[in-house]
Amino acid sequence: xxSIGAIQALLLxxxxxxxxxxxxxxxxxxxxxxxxxxxxxxxxxxxLVITYWAARKTKTSSExxxxxxxxxxxxxxxxxxxxxxxxxxxLGISGMVALKGYDGxxxxxxxxxGWPALMFLVAEPLxxxxxxxxxxxVAFRLxxxxxxxxxxxxxxxxxxxxxxxxxxxxxxxxxxxxxLKYEYAELIVGVVMLAYVLFGGMLATTWVQIIKAGLLLFxxxxxxxxxxxxxxxxxxxIYAAVVEKxxxxxxxxxxxxxSPVEAVSLGLALMFGLLGLPHILMRFYTVPDAKAARKSVLxxxxxxxxxxxxxxxxxxxxxxxxxxxxxxxxxxxxxxxxAAPLLAELLGGTAFLGFIAAVAFATILxxxxxxxxxxxxxxSHDIYxxxxxxxxxxxxxxxxAAKIATIIFGVFAVGLGILFKGQNVAFMVGLAFxxxxxxxxxxxxxxxxxxxxxxxxxxxxxxVGAFSSCAMILLSKTVWVDVFKFEHAIFPMKxxxxxxxxxxxxxxxxxxxxTPEREAQEKFEDEKLRTYLGVGAE
Amino acid sequence: MSKPAVSPLKDRSTxxxxxxxxxxxxxxxxxxxxxxxxxxxTLLFVSYYGFILLVATNKTLVNTxxxxxxxxxxxxxxxxxxxxxxxxAFYVAWAxxxxxxxxxxxxxxxR
Numbered sequence: 001x002x003s004i005g006a007i008q009a010l011l012l013x014x015x016x017x018x019x020x021x022x023x024x025x026x027x028x029x030x031x032x033x034x035x036x037x038x039x040x041x042x043x044x045x046x047x048l049v050i051t052y053w054a055a056r057k058t059k060t061s062s063e064x065x066x067x068x069x070x071x072x073x074x075x076x077x078x079x080x081x082x083x084x085x086x087x088x089x090x091l092g093i094s095g096m097v098a099l100k101g102y103d104g105x106x107x108x109x110x111x112x113x114g115w116p117a118l119m120f121l122v123a124e125p126l127x128x129x130x131x132x133x134x135x136x137x138v139a140f141r142l143x144x145x146x147x148x149x150x151x152x153x154x155x156x157x158x159x160x161x162x163x164x165x166x167x168x169x170x171x172x173x174x175x176x177x178x179x180l181k182y183e184y185a186e187l188i189v190g191v192v193m194l195a196y197v198l199f200g201g202m203l204a205t206t207w208v209q210i211i212k213a214g215l216l217l218f219x220x221x222x223x224x225x226x227x228x229x230x231x232x233x234x235x236x237x238i239y240a241a242v243v244e245k246x247x248x249x250x251x252x253x254x255x256x257x258x259s260p261v262e263a264v265s266l267g268l269a270l271m272f273g274l275l276g277l278p279h280i281l282m283r284f285y286t287v288p289d290a291k292a293a294r295k296s297v298l299x300x301x302x303x304x305x306x307x308x309x310x311x312x313x314x315x316x317x318x319x320x321x322x323x324x325x326x327x328x329x330x331x332x333x334x335x336x337x338x339a340a341p342l343l344a345e346l347l348g349g350t351a352f353l354g355f356i357a358a359v360a361f362a363t364i365l366x367x368x369x370x371x372x373x374x375x376x377x378x379x380s381h382d383i384y385x386x387x388x389x390x391x392x393x394x395x396x397x398x399x400x401a402a403k404i405a406t407i408i409f410g411v412f413a414v415g416l417g418i419l420f421k422g423q424n425v426a427f428m429v430g431l432a433f434x435x436x437x438x439x440x441x442x443x444x445x446x447x448x449x450x451x452x453x454x455x456x457x458x459x460x461x462x463x464v465g466a467f468s469s470c471a472m473i474l475l476s477k478t479v480w481v482d483v484f485k486f487e488h489a490i491f492p493m494k495x496x497x498x499x500x501x502x503x504x505x506x507x508x509x510x511x512x513x514x515t516p517e518r519e520a521q522e523k524f525e526d527e528k529l530r531t532y533l534g535v536g537a538e
Numbered sequence: 539m540s541k542p543a544v545s546p547l548k549d550r551s552t553x554x555x556x557x558x559x560x561x562x563x564x565x566x567x568x569x570x571x572x573x574x575x576x577x578x579x580t581l582l583f584v585s586y587y588g589f590i591l592l593v594a595t596n597k598t599l600v601n602t603x604x605x606x607x608x609x610x611x612x613x614x615x616x617x618x619x620x621x622x623x624x625x626x627a628f629y630v631a632w633a634x635x636x637x638x639x640x641x642x643x644x645x646x647x648x649r
Contacts, residue, residue, distance in 0.1 A: 295630060
């Protein structure tokens with residue numbers, strides 16, 4: 001049973017020479033082709049022009065963090081989809097379907113089901129109650145300092161682990177596709193991404209996400225149509241070809257659901273982790289009101305659902321159409337990550353490969369930019385403005401703090417990316433989702449719906465959620481055995497969410513009941529007016 | 539945030555924040571919102587975790603062939619994704635049609 005990070009592990013596997021002896025497909029993958037470089041520069045040029053345009057509209061803190069709340073529901077739907085559909089899901093899930101068949105489909109469904117939950121539980125209240133970060137909501141009626149510090153710890157840990165996994169994965173990926181040296185890849189990602197965020201703030205980041213989501217959906221759709229065309233536009237024919245080549249088991253569930261408890265725990269982390277991802281939650285402040293927030297979730301769910309429905313066709317298509325099949329795909333990259341790019345080259349030539357490679361690169365840039373903005377805001381808005389300055393900072397000070405935090409975060413991202421080169425950091429995506437589901441989500445939900453929630457309850461819930469999920473993953477097979485090379489795992493499961501999330505809720509409830517806070521209960525009435533009617537929303 | 543109650547003999551069409559919060563309409567609005575959310579969330583749980591547990595525990599059923607080679611597991615997986623989208627769409631339709639007008643009505647009374 002792979003953990004959430006398994007996909008990411010695939011990204012980190014270095015290229016190995018294809019097995020000799022069999023007739024194999026030739027590929028230009030790994031040697032920098034003119035087409036991929038051309039497409040890449042086109043994407044960077046267009047996004048930098050947008051950044052220049054956005055920079056002139058980005059003066060205040062609300063413009064920097066929330067694009068002046070001017071993003072439409074449809075635009076935000078695309079941007080949310082862009083933030084969520086990482087290179088790992090595009091390359092990793094198509095590769096997993098190519099190599100493992102149906103298990104990849106089970107995994108893909110898990111990535112969508114958080115979106116309805118996000119809608120039903122937090123999207124609208126979040127928009128109405130907050131300003132720039134999810135900590136705004138948790139701290140709304142509680143004591144600012146302790147809650148902000150705890151929430152920033154949860155938020156920064158989530159973003160940091162997610163970023164390291166993205167940076168390390170992207171360095172290896174770019175090396176594999178463009179033949180570019182790992183360190184240069186890290187630097188390029190860092191510099192371009194910083195240009196977007198630093199100068200264009202949330203507006204530029206949003207448009208980078210929209211463009212990237214559009215290109216990614218277009219590329220995958222085209223790939224799907226090309227595959228379907230080979231099979232008379234009938235998916236049944238693809239399945240028949242898959243079974244002929246790899247046997248009936250390719251269409252049957254396998255190892256991913258070997259343990260039901262583990263499968264449900266993974267599902268919980270994927271579902272509720274989304275509700276605690278700071279870079280996703282932050283997007284809801286970019287739309288004008290709760291109604292637009294609601295609509296944007298629907299658009300995002302539609303786009304992401306469509307993506308996960310067609311991705312398996314690409315995976316299955318690669319496994320049957322590639323000469324050499326699974327063996328060749330896993331020969332290029334052990335985890336199958338190159339299934340989609342290889343298929344693009346086979347069906348559309350070097351030009352299409354170049355396009356897909358450039359889109360994958362743009363995907364990494366966009367996701368890292370979104371993460372950087374979220375990480376920077378947790379420090380500059382929550383810690384600097386609300387804790388150090390006691391909420392009394394001028395516009396100028398706020399924007400300056402945000403930009404400094406962005407640079408610091410960007411330098412950290414590149415530095416950690418280089419530091420962790422070649423390390424197994426796959427567990428970090430799983431860790432990010434587990435912390436998000438266990439530290440950020442319970443406190444966020446309880447602050448919205450529970451009148452008797454208190455400052456102490458919030459702080460302890462976040463800390464217990466964050467540290468229990470960290471500890472359990474550290475002691476699980478994923479880290480204890482696979483990274484530290486100990487013989488036996490101390491914690492028996494790979495996905496701790498079922499325990500860590502439950503403990504965070506339990507601790508939040510018990511501590512709140514033990515430390516009643518009259519002021520917080522009184523303010524709950526005001527909060528309700530804002531939560532449900534949007535009265536006084538930013 | 540809370541407006542001072544200007545006149546105790548208030549105009550029947552306007553109310554203070556506290557009166558709104560205490561009003562049966564507002565309480566009904568909040569209760570209805572969570573009722574709809576909880577019903578939809580339950581359906582989501584049943585469909586998704588039901589799917590996961592089904593493929594984990596009843597291999598004979600999900601491996602039933604429904605076409606020449608296509609297993610039942612494939613449409614089940616697609617259904618899990620489609621149902622998630624349909625539930626989301628249902629919530630938006632409900633909120634646009636019945637939640638928003640009620641919010642507007644209560645907000646217009648507020649002063």
